[in-house]
Amino acid sequence: MTSNVTIRIQDADFDVNREIAALTTSRTDIGAVVTFSGICRGGEGAGDATTALTLEHYPGMAEAEIARHADEAMNRWPLTGVTIVHRVGRILPGENIMVVLTASAHRQAAFQAAEFLMDYLKAHAPFWKREETAGGSNWIAAKTDDDDAAARWDKN
Amino acid sequence: MKVVYFAWVRERIGKAEETVEPPAGVRTVGDLIGWLSTRGDEYAYAFETPKVIRAAIDHTHVRPDTVIAGAREIAFFPPMTGG
Numbered sequence: 001m002t003s004n005v006t007i008r009i010q011d012a013d014f015d016v017n018r019e020i021a022a023l024t025t026s027r028t029d030i031g032a033v034v035t036f037s038g039i040c041r042g043g044e045g046a047g048d049a050t051t052a053l054t055l056e057h058y059p060g061m062a063e064a065e066i067a068r069h070a071d072e073a074m075n076r077w078p079l080t081g082v083t084i085v086h087r088v089g090r091i092l093p094g095e096n097i098m099v100v101l102t103a104s105a106h107r108q109a110a111f112q113a114a115e116f117l118m119d120y121l122k123a124h125a126p127f128w129k130r131e132e133t134a135g136g137s138n139w140i141a142a143k144t145d146d147d148d149a150a151a152r153w154d155k156n
Numbered sequence: 157m158k159v160v161y162f163a164w165v166r167e168r169i170g171k172a173e174e175t176v177e178p179p180a181g182v183r184t185v186g187d188l189i190g191w192l193s194t195r196g197d198e199y200a201y202a203f204e205t206p207k208v209i210r211a212a213i214d215h216t217h218v219r220p221d222t223v224i225a226g227a228r229e230i231a232f233f234p235p236m237t238g239g
Binding site: 038055056057058060061062064065086097098118121122123124125126127128129130139140141142 | 160162163164212215216217231233234235236237238239
């Protein structure tokens, strides 16, 4: 079983369908692809709705942390491939922020690995969001829930 | 050693990176935060709540009690909010 790991951090938007095709084209051993798309949410409130996000990252470490977690996922589940694309720079509501794709022969491994990767990336990958609203701009505060979500995957 | 800052830590200090030479008594990441905090109001502001500050040595997450000897690059940043 060969497997593909693709990790990219980029300013430009991406096409989720093209990323899925890159994982699956000319293969017949894949039965499931799970996609998590993170999308910039504008929010409902009139005054405090997000008008844009600016994503900052730590070049070098961000790639290394994502690769470390992708390797861990490949070791824990029988995956045929993992693709993680994360944008940086200014992103408008409705635009893609990131995508995690996990491919496997069967759905369970793909679902679990995608959730594991998202929980870990939220808590450990060095990215920071600055939010713009009509009233100004602020760094988004981390949720302690994200640490808890990552910790549930730790092996005892 | 090279020190790099991100997000609001970078904004509060007013620079993205610098080279520092802490005195011999500064052994750990926590010691370094304490020493940096004495370098000016902007540093004191950035590190005013040390327990929320995250650190990495040479691209690997570390804890406040990690010894800094041998580090090439130490990073300080807020809790992460990607994804």
